[in-house]
Amino acid sequence: MPSNKQKILVIDDNVTNVELIDAYLSAADYDVVTAYNGKIGLDFALREAPDLVLLDIMMPELDGYQVCAQLKNNEKTQFIPIIIITALTDIEDKIKGLNAGADDFLTKPLNKHELMARVRSLLRIKSLHDDLDSSEDIILTLALALEAKDPYTKGHSERVARLAANLAKAIGLTERGQDRIHKAGVLHDIGKIGVSLKVLSKNSELKPDEYIEVIAHPSIGATICQPLKSLSDIIPMIKHHHERFDGDGKPDGLSGDSIPLGARIISIADTYDAMTSTRPYRTAMKKEVAINILKQEIDNGQWDSELVAKFITMLSENNAA
């Protein structure tokens, strides 16, 4: 049976230290796992995602800074609190630890009460974050459930997310930037939950009132995601993915660079995927036909022309589509 205890990983090459920490934490009913070098500890953390890591600095193979930086750069482990334990008291070493993403420090010889207080405090923050994370999962599940109802849009959000993240990579955004745009791509049409299925699946031209109903979906999506602070950077991408570069889009008529970059990227990926998928009112276009339409539309004012050019190059260079 899986344990409900919070799991703490201790990575240190000093056996005496590890045994001491293990004894303190096990007595407080934590589930303690130990690793005696950086490489083994890193592999374990990436595989098992513990709730907290206590990390020594000076170790053979991988030192604590390297382990810390790798955990903080990985989406699966980035929010695991890391306490660096070191004999070093030099301010430079603390700065190096902070730069690697460490959340807190403890200095050897360890004070039991200080250790327990820091562990408790970081674990409290971690469990708050876990709750937030599951709220985000619920919204992601809702987005997929919405798509599953409609055979014509099944897989659309995931494909848009992949294309948008690939374009973000092609223009040199960081991995974190690419991940955020991927998430926004998955969620971009979540607001369609608020649009009637009759209108969504209509296979003829929309009446004016139906168009108003559909075009409200970016704002509805932003409202749905609003309570989640962890999505705050993504909400503008959702809200503005139907803006036009020339200012003629919805909901706010933003133009040019005032449209968030992620929204400009998703807008291109969204249109391309819509063209190359079968819809109630037409069959899927071939990739070459869709690319030709994108080229024709460059001067038409709908999109950021530099991004479209990059997107077309990306599609031609690899099989991202």
Ligand SMILES: [Fe+2]
């Ligand atoms: Fe949309």
